[in-house]
Structure formats: structure tokens, C-alpha cells
Amino acid sequence: xxxxxxxxxxxxxxxxxxxxxxxxxxxxxxxxxxxxxxxxxxxxxxxxxxxxxxxxxxxxxxxxxxxxxxxxxxxxxxxxxxxxxxxxxxxxxxxxxxxxxxxxxxxxxxxxxxxxxxxxxxxxxxxxxxxxxxxxxxxxxxxxxxxxxxxxxxxxxxxxxxxxxxxxxxxxxxxxxxxxxxxxxxxxxxxxxxxxxxxxxxxxxxxxxxxxxxxxxxxxxxxxxxxxxxxxxxxxxxxxxxxxxxxxxxxxxxxxxxxxxxxxxxxxxxxxxxxxxxxxxxxxxxxxxxxxxxxxxxxxxxxxxxxxxxxxxxxxxxxxxxxxxxxxxxxxxxxxxxxxxxxxxxxxxxxxxxxxxxx
Ligand SMILES: Cc1cc2nc3c(=O)[nH]c(=O)nc-3n(C[C@H](O)[C@H](O)[C@H](O)COP(=O)(O)O)c2cc1C
Numbered sequence: 001x002x003x004x005x006x007x008x009x010x011x012x013x014x015x016x017x018x019x020x021x022x023x024x025x026x027x028x029x030x031x032x033x034x035x036x037x038x039x040x041x042x043x044x045x046x047x048x049x050x051x052x053x054x055x056x057x058x059x060x061x062x063x064x065x066x067x068x069x070x071x072x073x074x075x076x077x078x079x080x081x082x083x084x085x086x087x088x089x090x091x092x093x094x095x096x097x098x099x100x101x102x103x104x105x106x107x108x109x110x111x112x113x114x115x116x117x118x119x120x121x122x123x124x125x126x127x128x129x130x131x132x133x134x135x136x137x138x139x140x141x142x143x144x145x146x147x148x149x150x151x152x153x154x155x156x157x158x159x160x161x162x163x164x165x166x167x168x169x170x171x172x173x174x175x176x177x178x179x180x181x182x183x184x185x186x187x188x189x190x191x192x193x194x195x196x197x198x199x200x201x202x203x204x205x206x207x208x209x210x211x212x213x214x215x216x217x218x219x220x221x222x223x224x225x226x227x228x229x230x231x232x233x234x235x236x237x238x239x240x241x242x243x244x245x246x247x248x249x250x251x252x253x254x255x256x257x258x259x260x261x262x263x264x265x266x267x268x269x270x271x272x273x274x275x276x277x278x279x280x281x282x283x284x285x286x287x288x289x290x291x292x293x294x295x296x297x298x299x300x301x302x303x304x305x306x307x308x309x310x311x312x313x314x315x316x317x318x319x320x321x322x323x324x325x326x327x328x329x330x331x332x333x334x335x336x337x338x339x340x341x342x343x344x345x346x347x348x349x350x351x352x353x354x355x356x357x358x359x
Pocket of ligand 1: 177180
């Protein structure tokens with residue numbers, strides 16, 4: 001990553017966004033605009049990911065990234081009761097939408113091993129990991145293939161562990177971020193630290209390139225990040241409504257509804273904390289959701305799919321960061337352009353408390 005980050009014309013990474021928004025077209029558009037595009041491998045089978053890699057290569061000659069979720073072992077005996085209780089609450093509402101709850105698979109590992117095998121057989125430039133640090137053998141094998149490894153972290157302890165495991169760069173995710181928090185312990189309550197705070201605390205721990213993210217929507221924020229010592233910024237929400245994003249019509253409508261005015265971090269949809277625009281589903285179920293990822297995700301999936309097919313954005317996950325109201329429509333290249341620093345910014349020591357208003 002170090003070398004790839006150095007080669008970037010513009011220090012802007014398009015965040016991997018699983019569940020639809022990340023497309024080969026978005027990756028290519030961001031690459032062509034001088035940034036770094038990412039495919040989201042989460043929720044996909046290895047074959048589906050292989051197809052997307054092929055499609056992306058046909059659209060861009062530049063290197064790109066692939067993101068994977070690191071699976072955790074589930075404790076069925078401990079969690080079955082709370083999952084059943086949650087399912088009972090959801091069932092009645094699901095029926096109203098004509099949906100059944102999804103089947104539970106306690107052995108779901110998100111095809112992690114198959115996807116790693118794919119990425120070793122047919123390497124890409126960068127692989128980033130979310131929800132944890134992959135096994136050491138995976139990091140070593142990727143390095144042997146010439147692939148650079150990024151680990152997403154949400155606090156200094158995770159940063160230290162990722163650096164010790166041999167990550168080439170860290171993606172520091174602040175609390176304003178859209179989508180899932182990457183807390184390595186799925187049951188932990190995520191902190192509320194902004195990327196500015198985390199950057200300040202992680203810089204002394206890891207002498208690695210640091211990518212920062214969470215609520216970054218403006219050029220001023222990007223300039224501040226680079227001045228503060230970040231190697232690049234990673235933006236998700238800023239690209240959600242672009243032409244090339246695969247964001248569903250229902251999600252686009254929800255994200256554009258100005259009567260929805262707040263975002264929230266909730267386990268209601270998946271069992272892991274994730275930030276999205278606050279809608280009826282969050283209002284009704286947030287307080288009851290058990291911290292059992294991805295089992296809660298499996299249960300709610302058909303409900304979300306039925307709501308999406310109906311154009312009902314009150315019942316789908318509207319994942320987005322705190323800055324979603326300023327997400328732009330139009331080409332992704334225009335978003336890269338709008339974020340890119342117009343003047344040369346030099347890294348400076350980060351003073352405590354600075355820039356919090358920008359985060
Ligand atoms: C719709 C959506 C889906 C996301 N999916 C992923 C994912 O698959 N993998 C991942 O590492 N991060 C994912 N994220 C989080 C981003 O990597 C990043 O942390 C976040 O977008 C940064 O905050 P921002 O959305 O305010 O820019 C997702 C974010 C959004 C908004």
C-alpha cells in the first residue's frame with residue numbers, strides 16, 4: 001500500500017461498500033480520476049467476486065483494492081435465546097411486508113477462505129480487511145504475491161495489533177463513518193472518537209501510512225487530514241449517490257428524503273454496530289437487537305429485500321455517514337475533483353482538539 005499510496009495522483013480512496021454501492025464502474029471512475037477504487041468483497045461468493053474483478057480489470061488498467069470481512073466464530077449455545085427473541089419481535093412486521101425471516105446459519109464465514117484463495121491465485125494490488133485482523137498466514141501469503149495489506153481499525157489497540165501483524169497501512173475509521181464500524185470485537189460497544197482524535201493517538205503507535213475516514217465530505221476536510229499526517233482519506237458516503245454507484249433506487253430515495261434528518265449507529269439490521277440514516281426500522285428495533293453478527297443480518301435480509309422491492313426505505317438499511325445530506329449526484333470523477341486539495345498541503349504536527357468541527 002505504501003507504494004500504491006505514493007503513486008496515487010490524488011489522496012482519495014473510494015471506500016469499499018458492500019451490498020451494492022461498490023461497482024466495477026465506480027472503481028474504474030475513481031481510478032481514472034487519480035484516486036484509488038475498492039471492490040467490496042463482503043457478502044459475495046468467491047465466484048461473484050472473481051467476476052467483479054474481471055469486470056473491473058476490463059474498465060481500468062490501474063491497480064485497485066478488494067475488501068474482505070474477517071469472520072468470527074459464533075457461539076450458538078450462548079446466543080440462540082437472544083436471537084430467537086429478536087426473531088419473534090421481527091416476525092409480525094415481516095409478515096406485513098409479505099416476507100419471511102431469513103434462515104440462520106451459525107457457520108457462516110462469508111466465504112472468507114475461498115475469497116482469500118481467489119486473491120492468492122489471482123492477486124490484486126491491495127486487499128483491505130474489516131472486522132478484524134486476518135490470520136498471519138493470510139497476510140504473509142498476500143505479501144508473497146505482491147499484494148499490499150490494509151487493516152481497518154477503530155482504536156489505538158487495534159492499530160497496534162494490526163501494525164504488529166504486518167499490515168502495510170491502516171485505515172482509521174472514525175465514529176462519523178457510514179456503514180459498519182470495524183470494531184474487531186463484534187460485541188464491543190464502539191467508541192465515539194472522530195478520525196482526528198484517532199489519528200492523533202495512532203500516529204505515535206504505528207509508523208505506517210494512515211488512511212482516515214468517517215464523515216469526510218469536503219476539500220477542507222481532506223486538506224486538514226493530509227496536513228495532519230494522513231496519507232489519504234477514504235470516502236464512502238460522498239460516492240453513494242454518484243452515477244457509477246450501485247446504490248439501489250430505494251436507498252437513493254431514502255438518502256434524499258429531507259424529512260429524515262438524523263443518523264444513528266445501530267445493531268438492528270445486522271447485529272454489528274453500523275451507522276445509517278435513522279428510519280422506522282431503527283426506531284422500532286434498535287433497542288432489542290442482540291450483538292450477534294452475521295446471524296441478525298441473515299434474519300433481516302429477506303425483510304430488507306422485500307422493503308427495497310416495494311420502494312419502502314423505512315425498512316431498509318440506509319447506511320451512510322453523518323455527512324450524507326451533502327452527498328452529490330453526478331459522476332464520481334466530479335466528487336474526486338471536489339475533494340482533491342487545490343493547494344499543496346504539507347503534513348504538520350496535529351494539535352489536540354484541532355479540526356473537530358471539520359470531522
Ligand atoms: C453503504 C456503505 C457500505 C459500506 N461497506 C463497507 C464494506 O463493505 N467494507 C468496509 O470496509 N467498509 C464499508 N463501509 C465503511 C467505509 O469503509 C468507510 O468506513 C465509511 O464509508 C467512511 O465514512 P463516510 O461514509 O462518512 O465516508 C461502508 C460504508 C457505507 C456508507
